[in-house]
Amino acid sequence: MLELVRVAKTYGVKVIFKDVSCAFAPASVTMLVGGNGAGKSTLMRIMAGLSRPSAGESRLAENARVGYLGHSTFLYPGLTALENLNFWRSACGLAYSSQGLMAALERVGLEAHAHERAGVFSRGMAQRLNLARVLMQAPNLLLLDEPGTGLDASSLALLRREVLDARARDACVILISHDLAGDAPLADRLLALEGRKLAYDGSPSGYLPGTAVVSNVTAASNAEAETSDAVAGSTSGAPQGPENNDGCIQNSGQNGEAPQGGPQCCA
């Protein structure tokens, strides 16, 4: 579904990470962890085609429908919950009836708030609506950047159910989270970004936070990452979507190519 080949990201002379290589299969849940500033969101934006790698390639399967839930909700505060979903339905060319949109709200427990303006929603409610927006696009590559932010216990349970349901529908789910105890049990695999490299790629149960236990990652690639202070600024592959943008891409092509015309469904 998605393959990263020696992906690096630098800002000026600052190396965020380098030499990140891994492949993601359908019907899987991968948890991506690392300390604040380790580069998790940056890497996920590259996966979503919203940021260019400084080196290496991010290759999406031809049939990939990317659903990306980032830090911005991209909800319109002046529109109701239902109107927000209707806007994204229209923007993404989705065939939902008004009953279908209500069902999308019910899915995240917001049906009673369908006609309230998103601008008055609490953070957790806004995050639920954001989740509904992403899920209604039926992505088969679901990229979730700290989706539990602001969610109460029942919303977290709902979110985790959706993650497992997505895997059961053969979707590939990649989840950034700091909640190792709560989210690792969902995952088949855990990746840790530490020390500007992919320090761990293996089973969640084998991961010891902060110790950079190396599993599938080769010692050679780690050693190389450690000794480098800078990465050549060349970009591999065609230009991708805009930096610092969130969204959903229906189909982003192969071999790191840009989605046609940028993200087709921005959110």
Ligand SMILES: Nc1ncnc2c1ncn2[C@@H]1O[C@H](COP(=O)(O)OP(=O)(O)OP(=O)(O)O)[C@@H](O)[C@H]1O
């Ligand atoms: N546009 C940018 N220009 C310069 N530096 C940036 C830019 N975007 C991100 N960074 C830097 O890249 C590093 C990684 O940021 P990123 O948001 O990916 O980290 P993170 O692992 O997701 O952190 P957190 O757990 O705090 O969310 C940080 O040091 C950040 O300051």
